[in-house]
Amino acid sequence: MKAWQFTEVGAPLALHEVPEPDPQEGEIVIEVRAAGLCHSDVGFLDGTLTPLLPYRPITLGHEIAGVVAAVGPDVTRFAVGDKVVVPAAIEGPGTSSHGGFQSKVPVRESLVIPMPDGIAWDQAAAASDAGMTSYHAIMVQGGVRAGQKVGIIGLGGLGSLGAQIARGVGAEVYVAEKNEKVHDFARELGAADVATSIKAFADLQLDVVVDFAGFGVTTSEAVETVRRGGRVVQVGLGVAEGTINLQALTLNEVELFGSQAGTLQDCADVLDLIAAGKVTSRITQIGFDEIGDGVGKLERGEVIGRLVAVYA
Helix, strand or coil: CEEEEECCCCCCCEEEECCCCCCCCCEEEEEEEEEEECHHHHHHHHCCCHHHCCCCCEECCCEEEEEEEEECCCCCCCCCCCEEEECCCCCCECCCECCCCECEEEEEHHHCEECCCCCCHHHHHHHHHHHHHHHHHHHHHCCCCCCCEEEEECCCHHHHHHHHHHHHCCCEEEEECCCHHHHHHHHHCCCCEEECCHHHHHHHCCCEEEECCCCCHHHHHHHHHCCCCCEEEECCCCCCCCCCCHHHHHHCCCEEEECCCCCHHHHHHHHHHHHCCCCCCCEEEECHHHHHHHHHHHHCCCCCCEEEEECC
16 A cells, blocks of 8 residues: 655655555554544654654644444454544654555554544544644633633644634634734634734733634733733644743733643534534545645645544
């Protein structure tokens, strides 16, 4: 079978012929139906995240949805034919082992969850990373509840899902996005208002601000904008370091939380929201043969929303 593999820093993904996998003890083999492309894949190629990879060449692709094709010894939770999703994890496929940019992938049973009925393959794949991460930031770290006023910074793939999740639980959402071309999209998602900076909403006493951008100044503006005793959740890592207003943080007793990825339950919960029609990823579909070029488009900033390869 064909596989898109990382070989060395600075080189594009290479399409190699690899053997089909057999499940080992505690593993299932998934026939991949959809695999999402992520900015983390760009990070593997440019050297930023490469130290996480245990060997090379390695097949990337950590956003996986598909059908169980085979089960190994001691597998008890899944059977051949089950629809499943693999929540993205550092210890999972596409990072610690061969991933979903190939037609079949072996995965430890403990890393897999069932896929609810009524969800398209591309939506399920996107939920395995972006959806899970957004849900964890909004609901777990942010503790968002009905009736609260929530600020969302950055309306990319994560931010657009976060806005929908907050709206889905009954919060009032305000979006800050520098790219004015997507402001209408924010309104389509039900945002009460949209601006280029979260500071435009400083008089609204926002209860929670979730920063999906993380470009230093965005974090500082979130701390300065959220109400006294409010909460700022940091998700985006547009830059490695940022400067914040310590007076605003301290004197207003602002809570500052980091948020990274999520749990199997977070992924299951966001899949339920998708099945209920409350959350939808903005997706551009590509085919398996286009994965190499798709990662290049991500690197060049040419993708709005999520890019997902759907396998025939």
